[in-house]
């Protein structure tokens with residue numbers, strides 16, 4: 001295959017299969033359920049070696065056993081991304097494995113209580129900021145040496161960043177700040193840095209959505225796999241000059 005060059009003169013995303021444009025190696029945070037799990041399975045079933053991380057043993061064990069059954073190239077690590085140790089440990093592991101990352105998706109997220117801002121405890125506020133903002137900041141900077149040519153970093157955001165809403169508190173604040181953080185990484189990365197995308201997944205049939213809207217019928221919501229497919233399609237189409245762009249779903253709510 002003769003690789004085509006992007007307008008910045010870089011090599012393209014190192015596709016496993018040029019027809020489907022599948023990345024070789026990816027890291028998706030929070031890959032044990034919801035959108036993260038859908039992304040991990042979609043990528044691994046296409047042949048991408050996928051690293052993922054989540055806090056709970058149960059989810060990690062279930063994913064490892066599914067990977068064994070299907071023979072999928074998934075490396076599931078247990079860890080809490082809000083700690084100082086976990087992002088460092090992941091960066092060391094990827095370096096030890098000699099990984100050149102084509103795709104990083106900052107998917108792991110925490111909702112927090114759906115109450116007015118003044119009723120948030122300081123502990124809940126800090127926990128949401130740590131999961132949704134500080135962890136993606138830290139992991140990205142630590143993984144900068146691991147990104148390959150034309151690699152992509154996707155920051156999963158939310159529709160709540162559009163205007164002021166009530167009862168989303170630190171969740172909304174963290175996602176607004178996350179979009180700024182992504183923009184800064186895009187601007188400061190220049191032509192040598194990874195291509196940055198902000199992705200608004202819209203609503204999805206996941207545990208987080210059920211926690212936010214307990215009275216809603218989940219059957220009315222799009223499956224995370226549909227959203228994962230669209231995230232990957234939109235991300236791979238992004239060019240270097242579009243780094244930092246906010247991508248929204250074309251289909252569904």
Ligand SMILES: NC(=O)c1ccc[n+]([C@@H]2O[C@H](COP(=O)([O-])OP(=O)(O)OC[C@H]3O[C@@H](n4cnc5c(N)ncnc54)[C@H](OP(=O)(O)O)[C@@H]3O)[C@@H](O)[C@H]2O)c1
Pocket residue numbers: 029030031032033034035036053054055056057059079080081082106107108109110131156157158159201202203204205206207208209
């Ligand atoms: N669901 C929606 O409708 C919706 C709408 C807009 C935006 N989003 C965004 O989309 C992303 C995925 O949402 P989702 O609905 O799929 O969420 P979810 O069902 O709650 O899944 C979250 C995943 O992240 C992991 N995780 C959470 N905190 C972590 C931490 N500190 N360290 C490591 N892993 C952690 C969870 O595993 P453990 O619990 O085991 O750690 C789980 O695998 C989030 O960024 C969310 O804000 C969702």
